[in-house]
Amino acid sequence: xxxxKKVFSLAGIVIACxxxxxxxxxxxxxxxxxxxxxxxxxxxxxxxGNGVNDHSFNQSAWNGFLAYGKAHNLSRGKNGYQYFxxxxxxxxxxxxxxxxNAGYQTIFGVGxxxxxxxxxEAKKYPKKNFVIxxxxxxxxxxVASANFKSQDxxxxxxxxxxxxxxSGVVGFIGGAHGDIVDLFDAGFAQGVRDTAKKMGxxxxxxxxxxxNFTSSDKAKSIAQSMYAKKADIIFHAAxxxxxxLFQEAKALNQTRPADKKVWVIxxxxxxxxxxxxxxxxxxxxxxxxxxxxxxxxxxxKKIADxxxxxxxxxxxxxxxxxxxxGVSITNGQVxxxxxxxxxxxxxxxxxxxxxxxxxxxxN
Numbered sequence: 001x002x003x004x005k006k007v008f009s010l011a012g013i014v015i016a017c018x019x020x021x022x023x024x025x026x027x028x029x030x031x032x033x034x035x036x037x038x039x040x041x042x043x044x045x046x047x048x049g050n051g052v053n054d055h056s057f058n059q060s061a062w063n064g065f066l067a068y069g070k071a072h073n074l075s076r077g078k079n080g081y082q083y084f085x086x087x088x089x090x091x092x093x094x095x096x097x098x099x100x101n102a103g104y105q106t107i108f109g110v111g112x113x114x115x116x117x118x119x120x121e122a123k124k125y126p127k128k129n130f131v132i133x134x135x136x137x138x139x140x141x142x143v144a145s146a147n148f149k150s151q152d153x154x155x156x157x158x159x160x161x162x163x164x165x166x167s168g169v170v171g172f173i174g175g176a177h178g179d180i181v182d183l184f185d186a187g188f189a190q191g192v193r194d195t196a197k198k199m200g201x202x203x204x205x206x207x208x209x210x211x212n213f214t215s216s217d218k219a220k221s222i223a224q225s226m227y228a229k230k231a232d233i234i235f236h237a238a239x240x241x242x243x244x245l246f247q248e249a250k251a252l253n254q255t256r257p258a259d260k261k262v263w264v265i266x267x268x269x270x271x272x273x274x275x276x277x278x279x280x281x282x283x284x285x286x287x288x289x290x291x292x293x294x295x296x297x298x299x300x301k302k303i304a305d306x307x308x309x310x311x312x313x314x315x316x317x318x319x320x321x322x323x324x325x326g327v328s329i330t331n332g333q334v335x336x337x338x339x340x341x342x343x344x345x346x347x348x349x350x351x352x353x354x355x356x357x358x359x360x361x362x363n
Contacts, residue, residue: 034079041072043304044104045083046095048111050213050240052083056268057239057296061110061133064300071301072308078102081304092117100125106307108133108300112180118143129312131303133296134180136317144313146299149321150180151187151356152349153292154235156329156342157265158191160290161233162203163338164263171206171226171234175213175241179358184237184267184292186360194354195341206231207360210241219244227252227262233289235265242267246274249287253277258285266291270330290332298325322350 034042045065047058065081074080082104084095092114099107100121105128109118112135122130122143129142136145161170172188174181189205196203206226210218219238223245226234234249236242245264253261258279266272266288275288299320306313320326331339348354 034075034077036079038074038079039103040105041074041308042079042104043068043081043106043108043300043307044099044102045081045300046092046099046107046109046114046117047083047086048113049086049088051085054240055243055271055274057133057294058083058110060269060294060296061108061300062297064297064302065304067297068301068304068308071305089113089117093121096121100128105129106131106304106312108303110134110296112178129307129314131300133299138317139315141315143315144303145317146296146303147317147319148183148294148296148299148326149319149356150183150237150292150294150327151190151358152322152346153294153327153329154184154187154237155191155194155349155354155356156345157235157290157292158188158193159195159342159345160191160329160334160338161188161235161265162192162195162199162201163341164289164335165203165233167230167232168202169204169206169230169232171208171223171231173219173222173226173234173236173238173242173245174207174209175238176211177209181209181237182359184235186357188235189360190357191345195345210238213239213241216241216244216247220248223248231262233263233265235267235292237267237292239268243274246271249275250277253279253285253287256280258283261285261287263287263289265289268292268294268296270332272330272332286333288332290334291330293328293330295320295326295328322346 045061052058052062069081084099108131110133115132115135118130118132119137122140126142131144133146137143174185192203192205208222219241236245249262249264264287270291272288275286279285
């Protein structure tokens with residue numbers, strides 16, 4: 001964690017807050033008034049190790065399920081929609097088996113770490129529909145793949161960062177190296193560089209990886225080092241580990257006046273709620289500049305809707321990008337001039353006047 005309305009902000013993506021998300025591995029959650037006739041329309045979500053309320057991919061996927069249920073008058077539980085929470089890779093197959101045995105027809109695996117489990121289980125249960133999010137499984141007619149042009153939205157975040165930085169130093173913190181995180185890394189760096197060149201400005205990009213998506217303490221340490229090196233904006237693509245970046249930004253900003261804050265750029269969902277803090281002197285403020293949105297909710301609802309219509313896209317790789325709500329950035333606290341520059345860049349990307357790299361160059 002590449003087809004309809006052309007939008008830019010997150011206006012249509014609503015994060016459901018205050019949900020009681022207490023699912024456990026291998027345990028069916030919640031009751032249901034769904035009738036048995038809805039079984040063929042039922043959908044199950046298998047989370048990765050970060051859980052369903054991760055402020056990231058899993059949460060966004062679940063929001064798509066909530067929207068699907070509302071659209072088709074289905075409720076949470078048997079013959080409706082449900083999630084099965086994973087604590088680690090050893091839970092993947094047992095949770096898929098649990099979902100199948102509970103009667104769910106279309107089963108979604110969130111994140112590339114579930115690729116092997118989804119592929120093997122799809123072979124085991126050929127009459128069920130399977131979906132892999134953020135990876136591709138080829139040659140299996142009962143498996144659909146969903147991928148995102150995250151490089152394009154990350155480019156826009158790079159434009160915003162370049163237009164906003166006062167220190168001339170920005171940072172990127174990645175989780176584990178791989179093709180997916182490369183999209184965020186490459187897009188952001190290119191957006192910064194292209195914009196800096198247009199402005200005749202020198203901007204340094206600090207770049208470091210955690211090595212996983214769970215070590216928030218390491219992310220905090222990296223952020224501390226980057227801010228000490230004068231970075232005033234840091235973008236992360238580090239999943240749950242990114243919480244460490246927010247912790248460090250908050251700790252630093254609480255010692256400063258609100259107009260001297262350092263910024264964070266969120267990822268996957270609108271992470272602005274993680275940026276609330278009290279500045280030196282007690283002023284309430286927020287340090288999330290913008291968030292790069294991966295429309296996992298758009299993908300899960302779209303594919304679930306197709307299955308509902310009897311048109312499950314088995315064997316296909318569905319690509320979600322700027323043109324279909326698949327990726328975007330929030331306007332957050334972006335200045336008018338930076339927002340205008342990002343909108344112009346968005347149009348250029350859609351017209352193929354800007355082609356964004358999918359792998360980073362040396363920083």
